[in-house]
Amino acid sequence: MIEVSGLTKQYGSRTVVDDVSFVLEPGTVTGFLGPNGAGKSTTLRMMTGLVPATAGSTRIDGRPYDALANPAAVVGTLLDASAVHPGRTGRTHLRLMAATVGVPATRADEVLELVGLTDAAGRRIGGYSLGMRQRLGIAGALLADPPVLVFDEPANGLDPEGIRWMRDLLRGHAARGGTVLLSSHLLGEVESTVDRLLVIGAGRIVADGPVSDLLGSEGTAVHAADPAALTRALETAGFHVQHGADGALVVPGAEPGEVGAVAAAGAHVLTDLRPVRRGIEDLFFQLTA
Numbered sequence: 001m002i003e004v005s006g007l008t009k010q011y012g013s014r015t016v017v018d019d020v021s022f023v024l025e026p027g028t029v030t031g032f033l034g035p036n037g038a039g040k041s042t043t044l045r046m047m048t049g050l051v052p053a054t055a056g057s058t059r060i061d062g063r064p065y066d067a068l069a070n071p072a073a074v075v076g077t078l079l080d081a082s083a084v085h086p087g088r089t090g091r092t093h094l095r096l097m098a099a100t101v102g103v104p105a106t107r108a109d110e111v112l113e114l115v116g117l118t119d120a121a122g123r124r125i126g127g128y129s130l131g132m133r134q135r136l137g138i139a140g141a142l143l144a145d146p147p148v149l150v151f152d153e154p155a156n157g158l159d160p161e162g163i164r165w166m167r168d169l170l171r172g173h174a175a176r177g178g179t180v181l182l183s184s185h186l187l188g189e190v191e192s193t194v195d196r197l198l199v200i201g202a203g204r205i206v207a208d209g210p211v212s213d214l215l216g217s218e219g220t221a222v223h224a225a226d227p228a229a230l231t232r233a234l235e236t237a238g239f240h241v242q243h244g245a246d247g248a249l250v251v252p253g254a255e256p257g258e259v260g261a262v263a264a265a266g267a268h269v270l271t272d273l274r275p276v277r278r279g280i281e282d283l284f285f286q287l288t289a
C-alpha cells in the first residue's frame with residue numbers, strides 16, 4: 001500500500017504541488033490525470049525520492065522510498081525514458097541495471113521479451129524510436145518484478161497497438177495483486193486502463209474517484225430510423241430533445257434506459273443508443289476554474 005500525505009513542493013515562492021494526499025491499494029490501477037504543468041511529474045518524483053518534498057510524506061508499505069532496502073524490487077518507476085545512454089544497446093543497458101538492482105543478467109532478456117523488444121535488443125538505444133524507448137523504460141521498471149509500478153506518461157510515443165499492449169500489461173499486473181499509478185494529461189489514453197482517477201489541477205487534487213463517477217452521464221444520444229417520430233414521442237414523454245452532430249438526438253439528463261423505454265413503447269427502431277459523458281476537458285475546466 002502507498003500512502004501519500006500532505007505532499008507539497010515549493011519552488012521559490014511558487015507552490016507547484018499543494019498538500020496532495022491519497023492512498024493506493026493493491027489490485028488497482030489509478031490514473032493521475034491533469035493538464036500540462038498541473039504537478040503530476042513533481043508529485044511522482046517526490047514519491048520516489050528524486051525531488052525532495054517541501055512538506056508531507058510518502059510511505060510505501062509503511063516506509064519512505066529511500067528507506068527501502070532495494071527500492072527497485074518494491075517500486076518500478078518510469079519517470080524519464082530519455083535518461084539512458086544512447087550508445088548502449090538495449091540489452092547492455094538492462095544488464096547494467098540488473099546488476100544495480102540485484103537480479104541476474106538473464107533477467108534482461110526476459111523483460112525485453114515481455115516488452116516486445118527482443119529483436120531490437122542488440123541495437124543501440126540512440127536508434128530507438130520514442131515508443132521503443134518507452135518500452136525499454138518499462139522493461140527497466142519490471143526488472144526486479146516489483147509489486148508497485150509508478151509510470152509517468154507511459155503512453156508517450158506509443159502507437160494504438162502499443163497503448164493496448166500497455167493497458168494489458170498494467171491490468172494484468174493489478175490482477176495479480178500489484179499496485180499501479182500512471183500519469184497522463186489525456187483521459188482517452190488511460191480511460192479504459194484505470195479503475196480510479198485522481199485529478200490534479202494547479203497542484204491540488206480536485207477529484208478522486210471511479211472513472212464512471214467522475215465522468216458521470218450527462219444524458220443520452222440516440223439514433224433512430226425515424227428521428228422526427230422519436231423526437232415527438234420523447235417530447236410527449238416530457239424529455240427535452242436536442243439535435244446533435246451526425247443526426248443524433250441528444251436527451252440531456254436522461255438515462256439510456258429511459259430513452260429506450262420510450263422508444264420501445266412506440267415501437268421506434270433504434271440504430272444506436274449511448275450515454276453522453278462529460279469530457280475530461282469539461283471536468284478539468286469545471287474543477288480547476
Ligand SMILES: Nc1ncnc2c1ncn2[C@@H]1O[C@H](COP(=O)(O)OP(=O)(O)OP(=O)(O)O)[C@@H](O)[C@H]1O
Nearest residue numbers: 011016034035036037038039040041042043184185
Ligand atoms: N525544477 C523546477 N524548478 C521550478 N519550477 C519547476 C521545476 N520543476 C517543475 N516546475 C514547475 O512545476 C509545475 C508542475 O510541473 P510538473 O512537471 O510536475 O507538471 P506535470 O503535471 O507533470 O505537467 P506535464 O503534463 O506537462 O508533464 C510547472 O509549472 C513547472 O514549470
